[in-house]
Amino acid sequence: MTYPPPYDPPSNDPLRKRDPSGDDQGVSGPPPADPGYTPQPDFQATNFDYGQQQYGQQPGYQQPGYQQPGFPGAYGAPVSETNSNAIIALVCGIGAFVICGLGAIPAIIFGNRAIAEIDASGGRQDGRGMAQAGKIIGWVAVAMWVIGIVLFALIFIAAAASSST
Template structure:
């Protein structure tokens, strides 16, 4: 007598959901769209959550959400640092020109 195959069977507990998965994804997306200052928080929380997942030995079903939020946080942080660096360079350049008299203020 043969039994029908109903798909893969799991030996052990069913996959769990990491409690911070949705928060990390939302922070990552908001850091790209609305406020870049949220990027480092998404990056940090995502890294911690991935370490917890790797060290726990359990299967989590929302690992992809955590990775996506972390990557969005990394991209947002890098863009924010690039913009801050650009502003710093412009400040030094135009400030130096003003100090050296390169920009005339008389009309």
Template sequence: MSELPPEQPQQPPYAQAPPPPPAPGYTQQAYGPYTPEPPATNRATLALVLGIVGLTVCPGAASIPAWIIGNEAVKEIDASQGQLGGRSMAFAGKVTGIIGTVLAGAGLLAIGAIFLISALVVDSVGDCEATGDDTSFSVHC
């Protein structure tokens, strides 16, 4: 007589896997004492304001001073050895001043090109002769 192995309890085919183990607890990172950022220099704020005004309202008049003041403010902040803040504002003012100056120069070049082209067109039209009467009209250049 053969002995049958003891029957194992059958799991249904749709049984789920056991849940994953819980995540480890959160550990607080140690940070140093809070040190506030040094105050921004007034030149950095002025450079940023002039740079934004130069991009939106008056490109040539405000962009060049923004570029100059932003450059001076970056140098001043770097020389202060951490006593003055606002370097990112000063740099942003400098960059917006450069962009505004380039756009103003491109605008002046475009206006000059329009005047030059219109002067050439008017000059070439001035060499033409128009003749005509009540029934016909012709232009000879």
């Protein structure tokens, strides 16, 4: 079985590999330089003084430093965290509609507790809106339960009165 001869690219192919022995069919030396590029002499960095003071040279001037420990917020303001009772109040309030009103009373209790803790924290805690929303939703769920119980009682009384006559 005979194989075809290996591929030999034409001599004017720019991607043709050069022969490491130096015989490159008349081409020797490095490739020609780009005609638009002229090498510049080595640039020497110079300290140009335009009459401006450098940092730390003015009397009484201090460079701005990092924030002081204990104030992790931007511009030195303390970071406030959300009160966990406020989150619990909101979750229980929403859950009151999902699990037939069982979360209504805890939503009211945790909402009141969260609001008291937020007021006593002096701005270190937030979440007052969530606590109020949880408390309001809890009261709405309680009101719906009361209305439902009253309607059920009225229907039961009406049904008992109509069947006895």
